[in-house]
Amino acid sequence: MSQRVTFDGVSVTYPGMTSPAVSNLDLEVAEGEFLVLVGPSGCGKSTGLRAVAGLEPVSSGRILIGDRDVTGVAAKDRDIAMVFQNYALYPHMTVAENMGFALKIAKTPKAEMTRRVEEAARLLDLHDYLDRRPKALSGGQRQRVAMGRAIVREPAVFLMDEPLSNLDAKLRVQTRTQIATLQRRLGTTTIYVTHDQVEAMTMGDRVAVLRDGVLQQVATPDELYQSPVNAFVAQFIGSPSMNLVEVPIVDGGVDLGECRVSVTRDILSLAGSPRVLLGVRPEDLRIDDGGALMRVQLVEALGADTYVYGTITTPDGDVTMVVRTTPATRPSIGDVVGVRPERFYVFSAEGEQRRLG
Amino acid sequence: MISRRDTIVGYLVLSLAALISLGPLLGVVILSLGEPGKVGIRIDIAKATNFGNYADVWEKGDFGAAIQTSAIITIVVVVLSVALSIPAGYAFALMNFPGRTAIFALLVLGILMPLESMIVPLYLDMRRFNLDNNYWSVILPQIGFSVAFGAFWMRAFFVQSARSLMEAAWIDGANTWRTLTKVLLPLARPQMLTLAVLFFVWNWNDFLLPLVMLSGSDLQTAPMALVNFEGARRTDFAYLGAASLITIAPVIIVFMLLQRSFTRGILAGSIKE
Numbered sequence: 001m002s003q004r005v006t007f008d009g010v011s012v013t014y015p016g017m018t019s020p021a022v023s024n025l026d027l028e029v030a031e032g033e034f035l036v037l038v039g040p041s042g043c044g045k046s047t048g049l050r051a052v053a054g055l056e057p058v059s060s061g062r063i064l065i066g067d068r069d070v071t072g073v074a075a076k077d078r079d080i081a082m083v084f085q086n087y088a089l090y091p092h093m094t095v096a097e098n099m100g101f102a103l104k105i106a107k108t109p110k111a112e113m114t115r116r117v118e119e120a121a122r123l124l125d126l127h128d129y130l131d132r133r134p135k136a137l138s139g140g141q142r143q144r145v146a147m148g149r150a151i152v153r154e155p156a157v158f159l160m161d162e163p164l165s166n167l168d169a170k171l172r173v174q175t176r177t178q179i180a181t182l183q184r185r186l187g188t189t190t191i192y193v194t195h196d197q198v199e200a201m202t203m204g205d206r207v208a209v210l211r212d213g214v215l216q217q218v219a220t221p222d223e224l225y226q227s228p229v230n231a232f233v234a235q236f237i238g239s240p241s242m243n244l245v246e247v248p249i250v251d252g253g254v255d256l257g258e259c260r261v262s263v264t265r266d267i268l269s270l271a272g273s274p275r276v277l278l279g280v281r282p283e284d285l286r287i288d289d290g291g292a293l294m295r296v297q298l299v300e301a302l303g304a305d306t307y308v309y310g311t312i313t314t315p316d317g318d319v320t321m322v323v324r325t326t327p328a329t330r331p332s333i334g335d336v337v338g339v340r341p342e343r344f345y346v347f348s349a350e351g352e353q354r355r356l357g
Numbered sequence: 358m359i360s361r362r363d364t365i366v367g368y369l370v371l372s373l374a375a376l377i378s379l380g381p382l383l384g385v386v387i388l389s390l391g392e393p394g395k396v397g398i399r400i401d402i403a404k405a406t407n408f409g410n411y412a413d414v415w416e417k418g419d420f421g422a423a424i425q426t427s428a429i430i431t432i433v434v435v436v437l438s439v440a441l442s443i444p445a446g447y448a449f450a451l452m453n454f455p456g457r458t459a460i461f462a463l464l465v466l467g468i469l470m471p472l473e474s475m476i477v478p479l480y481l482d483m484r485r486f487n488l489d490n491n492y493w494s495v496i497l498p499q500i501g502f503s504v505a506f507g508a509f510w511m512r513a514f515f516v517q518s519a520r521s522l523m524e525a526a527w528i529d530g531a532n533t534w535r536t537l538t539k540v541l542l543p544l545a546r547p548q549m550l551t552l553a554v555l556f557f558v559w560n561w562n563d564f565l566l567p568l569v570m571l572s573g574s575d576l577q578t579a580p581m582a583l584v585n586f587e588g589a590r591r592t593d594f595a596y597l598g599a600a601s602l603i604t605i606a607p608v609i610i611v612f613m614l615l616q617r618s619f620t621r622g623i624l625a626g627s628i629k630e
Contacts, residue, residue: 055524075527082528088521092543101539102529149529 001066002188003079003156005029005052009061012047012213020059021047023213032187034180035218036204038194039236044213045193049159052191054078065156081150082159085166087142089134089149095121096130099148120148123182140171147179151186158183158190164199176203197237201225209233231353234279234345240307240322243285245314246349247278254278257292257312259340267346267357277353279345282307282324287331291340294321296331306330312339389598398594410599414586417596420603423582428607430495430567430578431560437496438503438556439549445504446511447537451523461512467505472565480569490574495567503556514548515541550615557611579604 007027013020022044029035037045050056052063054075062071070078081102089098096117103113121127124144134142143163150158163179164172180203183190194200200207201221208218209232217229221237228234235241247254249271253262256278268276287308294310297320306325311318323339331337346356388398390405393413415421448454449461483494518541526536542549564580571577583604586597 053524053528055527075524076530076532078528080528082525084521084525086519086521088519088525090522090525090540101526101531105530105535149525153529 001156002032003066004031004033004064005157005189005191006064007048007052007061008064010048010051010058010063011060012044012051012056013059019213020044021213022051022210024061025213025215027208027215027218029189029191031189034183034190034192034203034205036192036194036200036207037210038197038200038207039210041195042212043210045195045210046161047213048210049161049191049193052078052157053080053082053159079156080159081153081155081157082161083146083150083163085162087134087146087166089142089145091134094131094133095126095137095145095148098134098145099152102149102153116152116154117148120151123151124148139167140175143167143175147182151182154188156189158188158192160190160192162194163192164194165196172199179203198239201237207237209236211236227355228345229355231277231279231347231355234347234355238281240282240324242345243280243282243319243321244347245278245280245312245319245321246275246316247314248275254346255314256341257294257314259290259292259338261341261344263346263357270356271346271348273348273350275349276356277347277349278341279347280321280341281343282322284341284343285321285323285339286342287323287325287329287337288340289338291338293336294323294339296333296335296337299330299333301327301330308337310337385598385601388594389602391595391598393593393595395593395595407595410595411603414596414599414603418582418585418600418603419577420579420582420600423577423579424603424607426492426576427561427579430492430499431557433492433496434499434503434560435553435556438500438507439553441500441504442507442511442552443537443542443545443549445508446513447515447541449508449512450515464505464508467502468509472502476565476569483570489570490572490576491570492576494570495563495578498566498570499560499563503559507552507556510552511545511548514545518544554612554615558608561608579607 005028007025010022010025011020012022025048027035037048039045047056051058052065054070054073058071062069064070065078065080090101093101099117099120100113103116108116117130118127121130124147126141126144126148129137129141129145134145137145143166146163150160160179164175167175176199192199192203201224204221206218206220207224209216209224211232217224217233219227224233224237228237231244235244245256247256247261249268250260253260254268254276255261261278263276292312294308294312296308296310298309300307300309306327308323308325308331309320310323311320321339347353348356384400387400387402387405389410390407391399391401391410392404392407393410449457449464479498480489483489483498488494488497522540522544523536526540531539562580563578564584567576567578567581571581583597583600586593586600
């Protein structure tokens, strides 16, 4: 039975460390939801996942699976299944034995065990490999065996710790879709850890962004992209990253180079300092003669899109900007073009760099 | 990339090493087949035809009984030492308990202590427990020495063995015992076999401990029987050679039977790092 998972003020501090790896995490993963934990390395996403698995002891707070408090419960009694980054297949067992190991321990009747293993094998296209050992499989097949081992358990929760990071780029995209489809079909609550924001955005029902052990924002991919709560989330989500420039507040707005960007007084009054961060996504910058002058340094033509990298001179020095444009309007290296923000975000330049507008 | 020249040099070095280690052994084989009763060492391949030396030596040295004694002691020591080294190594590597570092340090100290330095108190202890002149007076101290090294050796395996495999087993519902027996030990087979061979060789060849512990009884181990062929004034080198080969034959056989397992790495393909 799929279950919801609740982090109730969870902190995890490793022995000998002064600051916690996960700090006071409050998060509820709904029954059947696919939640992605994302963040740069060292942000505590894996630690959080391992805390649910029972592999890391929680320093304070509670973890609930369904209505059951599992904080002190051993990993083996939590009714969870985990897919490891390195797959952790048992090398001396065949694919079938690997997938059936948990059922064997649970003393599942033989017929039932065979049925469930074969069903998972069919689902994952592993039927022809059931008698092979892991070393006779390709990377993608091993990854699927690791998935299969989780599926046959029919657990309350799937936990996945960067399961795609060992696959090559093409296979990763393929497998990404397969996992997301499979999860929706099985309807099992899933917590998925990745450092790749594209994976997070494409797979998750909701995405939780962590930084230094602290939850920054949890929202649907669209909401994260459209309304990030702070400059960190804004820059982490989206590729290429959002342009962030510290700009002075002037009468009626802010100055980006020579270009005045009008911002309402209400927003600027929240800043509490004479400067703010102006955030503009590459696709929201338009090449326009009246805009801020940018010297083009690099042009990346990717077919449908072209990314133009260049610098804008501000009173504080040069800042690098990225502009998405079409092949038709693409400038050459060395050109000076004007760029104007069509949509933008304003963040506080201080502290947590919260979004002001 | 190994070049052709490296390969040739490699073979040359290894052949030389093989010659250096096999040469003396070959000498002993020729010696053992020489004419008995002659004084001095004669390695003469033309006269190496006295196969009867082995039967004579077997009879005179009472090697049947000696090898049986050695075998009983060695097998018991090897089996119990390996069996005890595994949980000890596991505990030192993976369990958190107070005094872990201190106890492990003490254990390593035990490896460094030479037997000679404690043989007298050890003998007195055994006599106090009425164990002298008994198999256990050799077996128990040998297990003590072996487990000190064995725990050290197995700990190294458990420390470097993939942690995620263990975690996968826990999540699959396995308890500590099952994780150890069904997941970790199948992978530790090369390490366990190596340990067994080392224990076998050390114990089979050990001379001082059985000599001190068993000298008041009829029991004698193979190395003790061998020493009888070394006379105080006059040594029959053909017989000594034959007795030496009889003594070391079990070691060679065990080594040849198990040596292939050493190299069989079965961890391949389990995890992708």
